[in-house]
Amino acid sequence: MQRELKEQKPQGPSINDIEEVEEQQHSYLVFRLADELYGAPLLSIKEVIKSTTIKPVPYMTPHFKGVINLRGQIVGIVDLRLKFGLLVPKDSSNLILVIEDNGDSLGAIVDNVEAVEEFQPEDIDNNPVLDTKIPHKFFLGIGKREDGSMINLINVSGCLMSDELRLMRQRS
Amino acid sequence: MRALEDSGFVSSKISLDSIRAIFLDEVQQLLEEAESCLLALDSAGTSTESFQKLFRLVHNVKGGAKSVGFEALSRTAHRIEDVLSRLETGQITLSPAISSLLLRSIDVLKSLVSGLKADLGFTMDTSAIEAELEQVFHAQPMPDSLINELPEAKEQAQPSVTPAPTDATIATIKPALKAETKPPKPVLATSSSANARPQLQNDVLRVGMEKLDSLVNLVGELVVNQSIMAKHRTSGTVASDEAIQTLAYMDKIIAEVRDVSMSLRMIPVRQTFQRMNRIVRDVSSQLGKSVDFRSFGEDVELDKVVIERITDPLTHLIRNAVDHGIESPDARAKAGKPQAARVVLKAEQRDDRVLITVSDDGKGLDPDFLINRAISKGILKEGTKLSEQDAYNLIFRPGFSTKEQVSDISGRGVGMDVVRSMVEEMKGTVEIRTKLGLGTSFIITLPLSLSIISGMVIVVDSRKYVVPMSHLLETLEYQKYSVETLTGKGRMINLRGEVVPVLSLGRMLHGNTPPSSGGKRTRPGLITEYEGHKVSFEVDELLGQQQIVLKKLGREMQGLPGIIAGAILGNGEPGLILNLSEFVRRAHAA
Numbered sequence: 231m232q233r234e235l236k237e238q239k240p241q242g243p244s245i246n247d248i249e250e251v252e253e254q255q256h257s258y259l260v261f262r263l264a265d266e267l268y269g270a271p272l273l274s275i276k277e278v279i280k281s282t283t284i285k286p287v288p289y290m291t292p293h294f295k296g297v298i299n300l301r302g303q304i305v306g307i308v309d310l311r312l313k314f315g316l317l318v319p320k321d322s323s324n325l326i327l328v329i330e331d332n333g334d335s336l337g338a339i340v341d342n343v344e345a346v347e348e349f350q351p352e353d354i355d356n357n358p359v360l361d362t363k364i365p366h367k368f369f370l371g372i373g374k375r376e377d378g379s380m381i382n383l384i385n386v387s388g389c390l391m392s393d394e395l396r397l398m399r400q401r402s
Numbered sequence: 403m404r405a406l407e408d409s410g411f412v413s414s415k416i417s418l419d420s421i422r423a424i425f426l427d428e429v430q431q432l433l434e435e436a437e438s439c440l441l442a443l444d445s446a447g448t449s450t451e452s453f454q455k456l457f458r459l460v461h462n463v464k465g466g467a468k469s470v471g472f473e474a475l476s477r478t479a480h481r482i483e484d485v486l487s488r489l490e491t492g493q494i495t496l497s498p499a500i501s502s503l504l505l506r507s508i509d510v511l512k513s514l515v516s517g518l519k520a521d522l523g524f525t526m527d528t529s530a531i532e533a534e535l536e537q538v539f540h541a542q543p544m545p546d547s548l549i550n551e552l553p554e555a556k557e558q559a560q561p562s563v564t565p566a567p568t569d570a571t572i573a574t575i576k577p578a579l580k581a582e583t584k585p586p587k588p589v590l591a592t593s594s595s596a597n598a599r600p601q602l603q604n605d606v607l608r609v610g611m612e613k614l615d616s617l618v619n620l621v622g623e624l625v626v627n628q629s630i631m632a633k634h635r636t637s638g639t640v641a642s643d644e645a646i647q648t649l650a651y652m653d654k655i656i657a658e659v660r661d662v663s664m665s666l667r668m669i670p671v672r673q674t675f676q677r678m679n680r681i682v683r684d685v686s687s688q689l690g691k692s693v694d695f696r697s698f699g700e701d702v703e704l705d706k707v708v709i710e711r712i713t714d715p716l717t718h719l720i721r722n723a724v725d726h727g728i729e730s731p732d733a734r735a736k737a738g739k740p741q742a743a744r745v746v747l748k749a750e751q752r753d754d755r756v757l758i759t760v761s762d763d764g765k766g767l768d769p770d771f772l773i774n775r776a777i778s779k780g781i782l783k784e785g786t787k788l789s790e791q792d793a794y795n796l797i798f799r800p801g802f803s804t805k806e807q808v809s810d811i812s813g814r815g816v817g818m819d820v821v822r823s824m825v826e827e828m829k830g831t832v833e834i835r836t837k838l839g840l841g842t843s844f845i846i847t848l849p850l851s852l853s854i855i856s857g858m859v860i861v862v863d864s865r866k867y868v869v870p871m872s873h874l875l876e877t878l879e880y881q882k883y884s885v886e887t888l889t890g891k892g893r894m895i896n897l898r899g900e901v902v903p904v905l906s907l908g909r910m911l912h913g914n915t916p917p918s919s920g921g922k923r924t925r926p927g928l929i930t931e932y933e934g935h936k937v938s939f940e941v942d943e944l945l946g947q948q949q950i951v952l953k954k955l956g957r958e959m960q961g962l963p964g965i966i967a968g969a970i971l972g973n974g975e976p977g978l979i980l981n982l983s984e985f986v987r988r989a990h991a992a
Contacts, residue, residue: 297968304953336958
């Protein structure tokens with residue numbers, strides 16, 4: 231009896247929630263980094279905000295730009311363009327994708343957000359792409375858009391969350 | 403329960419779980435009270451009133467456990483109740499042995515409850531402790547001489563185990579004791595529950611009604627004044643005298659809201675101190691030392707999280723005091739000291755911080771011994787000479803404790819360096835004061851609150867940082883002092899007769915070389931104290947003292963040297979809080 235009691239979850243998603251989530255699994259946020267387009271799974275992105283002043287933090291890697299105050303929470307910001315080795319246009323007003331995973335939040339600077347598009351599994355090409363700074367582990371494939379163009383689909387959330395952003399200084 | 407399910411109440415299973423969860427929280431409270439009652443009985447002597455109170459507490463545990471279906475809990479509580487009823491009527495007298503048994507029974511209950519809190523299906527074998535309690539209930543008091551004769555009792559790392567049998571029943575007792583010397587179950591594996599990780603009282607807290615009422619009233623006031631301001635906004639009179647006055651009033655209300663809401667998380671140190679009482683009792687009897695434990699300032703309040711986190715360091719200090727600080731009864735007699743050693747635990751509040759002191763009148767520390775040990779461990783070079791205070795501070799260096807010192811009692815791999823880093827993580831400090839032959843004191847300083855601190859905002863290389871006021875001794879203007887450079891030792895100033903090194907925060911944080919020490923710009927500095935010595939830090943600007951809201955830093959920023967937390971400054975900017983002690987250490991190590 232006790233075992234039964236344990237397994238039952240008092241609150242779960244309703245039927246409607248589950249359907250919505252399933253629909254969104256194939257949705258990707260299409261954003262621009264420099265002159266390239268990328269897509270990230272929509273569900274991994276908590277929100278998109280306008281870039282604000284970023285306070286730098288010492289002892290971190292160059293692509294970790296610093297922190298912002300997001301409604302009372304301190305969120306670290308990474309420049310995806312630097313991370314992927316792309317040219318950073320000077321002084322562009324850009325956007326920040328806020329990613330949340332297990333209570334931890336991180337922000338990623340992108341140049342622009344273009345659209346939300348759906349890519350069904352059949353629209354995704356899994357041939358490995360060579361010569362890119364995107365770690366293979368987080369490369370989800372190449373998405374074929376309606377107009378025939380192709381974009382890189384990346385697991386941005388996984389990529390950022392697993393990144394070692396601290397400069398490992400020797401502690402004497 | 404079956405009836406409920408069959409009747410088709412879909413939510414019945416859920417409510418039982420939540421009732422059980424509520425019960426478990428309440429019963430933890432009851433058990434803590436019961437333990438302090440027992441400890442009080444132990445030291446202050448018995449009275450029918452205290453027995454009655456204890457009985458009532460255990461009775462409530464028993465009844466509640468039964469009604470929500472926790473059988474083992476209820477049964478064990480019942481046995482305790484039985485023994486208590488005998489004690490109340492005087493059929494049994496409270497001996498140290500019985501007192502220990504009762505304390506251990508409460509430990510069992512506590513372990514059972516914390517196991518259940520994590521998993522409602524948790525089970526634990528309580529037959530051993532129940533058997534012991536039953537023995538006491540059914541038997542007559544046993545003379546002390548016989549208690550000492552039972553060898554199995556001494557073999558275990560437990561205070562005198564014996565229940566109270568007669569001559570005739572010794573035969574049945576010995577097998578029961580043998581049963582206990584089997585590999586102990588997790589519950590009884592340690593000499594007291596205080597050895598085990600203290601359970602985090604996780605997310606439930608008792609709060610006084612007046613605090614809540616006060617908060618509700620203040621928020622009410624805010625709502626009223628906010629609607630007044632809203633009217634001003636629509637009629638465009640936001641700059642009027644009335645509006646300004648209303649805003650000023652709101653300032654006051656908000657300051658009070660801040661104070662009250664911070665105080666919600668504060669609880670008195672009493673419970674933690676009582677846990678320390680228990681530890682002293684257990685360790686001293688384990689080692690055959692006689693210790694008189696005194697505590698002061700039990701009403702002083704600290705943030706709940708600080709209290710949880712200070713328990714481990716305090717436990718280590720207390721154990722150390724009894725284990726290593728206090729001499730054996732023979733040594734004390736030879737030194738002309740009273741047989742009963744003194745261990746004092748004191749909490750005092752000073753401005754925005756709390757001082758917790760652990761003192762003993764034991765043998766103190768020998769600076770020469772410490773220096774030699776440090777040399778043999780490779781921490782110091784051969785022939786190094788140190789001042790007494792510097793020698794005492796050696797114990798905080800990593801790697802200083804040897805295996806002999808880190809015994810099972812004070813050990814668990816916790817050295818003094820870990821104690822210090824735990825305290826510093828809470829933005830506190832720990833200092834040692836000791837005298838060979840007289841005793842030792844450890845003084846832990848902690849900020850009152852974990853969420854809002856008083857901080858000095860500084861600018862280093864155009865970036866803002868915050869230094870907790872509790873770390874700052876004073877600020878100064880380098881202009882007024884001549885900065886000397888000594889080869890091999892770096893820059894120094896003479897601060898009212900004391901030689902104080904000058905460190906550059908800019909260089910340590912950003913790798914920038916400090917600006918040349920000429921020019922008319924003011925060059926402010928911060929002075930902090932580390933291990934009894936003053937150290938100064940050069941900064942670019944001092945922006946002033948502020949109330950700083952502390953914020954957690956993300957996982958990716960954990961462990962950055964010298965940066966202990968994030969902050970939101972007065973103007974909403976994010977900032978970083980520095981731990982100056984860490985920078986001093988880095989400078990020394992370089």
